[in-house]
Amino acid sequence: MKKQRPVNLQLNTISFPPSAIVSILHRVTGVAMFFALIFVIWAWAASVSSPEGFDSVKDVMGGPIGKFITIGTLSALTYHILGGLRHMVMDMGHWEELESGNASAKATIGLWIVLTVILGVVLW
Numbered sequence: 001m002k003k004q005r006p007v008n009l010q011l012n013t014i015s016f017p018p019s020a021i022v023s024i025l026h027r028v029t030g031v032a033m034f035f036a037l038i039f040v041i042w043a044w045a046a047s048v049s050s051p052e053g054f055d056s057v058k059d060v061m062g063g064p065i066g067k068f069i070t071i072g073t074l075s076a077l078t079y080h081i082l083g084g085l086r087h088m089v090m091d092m093g094h095w096e097e098l099e100s101g102n103a104s105a106k107a108t109i110g111l112w113i114v115l116t117v118i119l120g121v122v123l124w
């Protein structure tokens with residue numbers, strides 16, 4: 001076997017085209033939502049458990065940490081849905097070439113940033 005096989009585990013030397021970044025972010029937001037569901041399910045359960053529970057959820061959601069988690073969760077969901085829709089379009093045979101794939105990846109990130117800013121402004 002050839003001894004000098006290419007080994008390149010230095011992440012800062014690997015090129016990350018927009019389509020690769022979009023793909024990694026899809027997994028990151030999926031995992032982030034999995035953990036965020038702990039907060040979402042707690043908020044749902046506590047808010048309907050009793051009037052005191054409802055008030056405590058309201059307090060947490062009204063504070064900076066609650067707002068940060070809410071906006072972060074919705075931002076992750078927004079990204080994940082945009083990425084999912086991009087996947088659906090690709091499954092139908094579009095945006096599969098290098099140029100169109102990278103263009104749709106840039107558009108996904110751009111739209112996500114715009115929607116996250118809107119979410120932040122509306123919900124903060």
Ligand code: HEM
Nearest residue numbers: 023026027029030031033034037080081082083084085087
């Ligand atoms: C709470 C809801 C969700 C959670 C926790 C979640 C979680 C995840 C995770 C962890 C992955 C990564 C799997 C991997 O890379 O091995 C993933 C992939 C995926 N998700 Fe979700 N997801 C959710 C909702 C959605 C929604 C609403 C859509 C569609 C709009 C969607 C579409 C996809 C697609 C298409 C992939 C595959 C991406 C790929 O093949 O690279 N997901 N999801």
